[in-house]
Amino acid sequence: MAQTQLAGPTEHSVSRSNRAWQQFRRNRLAIVGLVIILVLWGTTLLADYVTRHDPYEMDLENPLLPVGSPGHWLGTDNFGRDVFSRIVWGGRASLSVGIVVVGISATIGLVLGVISGYYGGWVDILVMRITDLFFAFPFFILAIGVIAALGPSLRNVMLVLGLVTWPEYARMVRAKTLALKEEAFVESARAAGATDIRIMFYHVLPNCLGPVIVMATLGMANAILAAAGLSFLGMGVQPPEPEWGSMLNEARMYMRTAPHLIIVPGLVIMLAVLGLNFLGDGLRDALDPKMPTA
């Protein structure tokens, strides 16, 4: 956070969001992260235009072609399927996991957190005991346990990861709400006759947005990592559907002859997660300087 001290004499003339943007721009890692994310997501969105092969199209005459082969610049897998196409199409599964999981967990967490902090009393006690219970489980273990009961599929992975990660948001929003509800602007809203619902969703929650965005970015990184891990273990996306984690799992048998099948999907997972982590870190410095950087 050396950059904080560099804020120049124009500090008073720039608005708060402007200052956050300047802070963010100085953080080169965050920009790198943003670029990685935009490139990866852009490529998967434009999958129809950037790939020349069907990701399911087999070519048993040309299996395990190495990187740089003509027509298949990232090579082919054991069924002769184009690795680049599978990576790009597989990105849709991995990246949508990130969005859906964060959508589910942030929504549940925000609503329960703000209600818990705002009303206090037994509601608060109940919600906090439930979060305690969730924190008592090692997260990945609980996730695989629920997947075992529900059966493996991409939909179940999204559902499970969303349902086991909301307590983090709830705790943070609750803590923020406890502080905010004593503020003058909440007091005046109440005096002006605003309902509890209006106060919670129009006055309190928008003020929690900074840390929530940071948490959501880092949460997306963790969700992508966990989903790829579940698919790698055979508990997520099922073959032949392309997905980064399950591609790695399928490639284990051909490690000796075709190491690129291991290297490429893993590298892409790491880039996606790294991009989000860089971005989340930069956003934390920009939006919420008080939050510890650990």
Added chain:
Amino acid sequence: MSRYILRRLLAMVPLLLGISFIVFSLLNILPGDPVSIMLSSNPHITPDAETIAQLKAQYGLDKPLMTQYLIFLGNLLKGDLGTSMYTQQPVLTAIAERMPATIQLALAALVISIVIAIPVGVISAVRQYSWIDHLCLIGALIGVSMPSFWLGLLLMLGFSLKLRWLPLSGMGYLYNGLGDVLHHLIMPAFTLGFGMAALLARVTRSSMLEVLGQDYIRTAQAKGLPERTVVYRHALRNAFIPILTVLGVQFGYLLGGSVIVETIFSWPGIGRLAVNSILNRDLPVVQGTVLVFTLIFILTNLLVDILYAAIDPRIQYD
């Protein structure tokens, strides 16, 4: 102190009840009929209505939910985690057999992560904003972002397949000598410990930075103590409390990671048992492994809290 420990243990009772209920609901409440799921994985049985009813009765799934839970809880208290639907082995025996392997792996990973993280974190803090600090920051972010299954496979590719230095998979045994144990242990333990090392290094750095700004550090420097003594004797010792807390919480990630690492390296521990039982739809074993992992996790955190109270006189425990 003993009163504090007693109170913490008592506070665990409702938590354990909650945990047991969630684990119970994996088999008994969640949508998805466990008996049909189980039968669908076995091609030798044609699931007619009679077989299903019989199996349901065998596992008590035909009783009212509350009764089922009380039976489950009663069995748990007796140490009965049920029997495997696949091997017919008692679940507790299956887990106990594999426990030493998982403990060996987890402890080795813990040691590796501490050995990497503490020096890296300390150097980053002492040389804040230097190129070495930036390098460590990027390294830590890469470490956190690297999927453990990918790291494991890359290490296998390099050290087992190309260089042929280390065995591809499996566990070593003491009767073959300590060398055999370490030979098999190093790659899985490094894979498991690496991500944790990255997190730990960042916590060490921020905790050290906080301590290094304190007055007593300036005093120690002012009286002319060598930097080494100031950093390691005075600062690190006080920076250790947040590190310890994070270590406890991160242990959960280590246990979760062991599931993946044990699968990659064919390590005969509980994590691999969990994965195999999920793939075989052997729900009693899944329940048992989830329960045991969770118990290990909360006991570790209890231990960390007690240690924490013991080493920091500022923390009141009554």
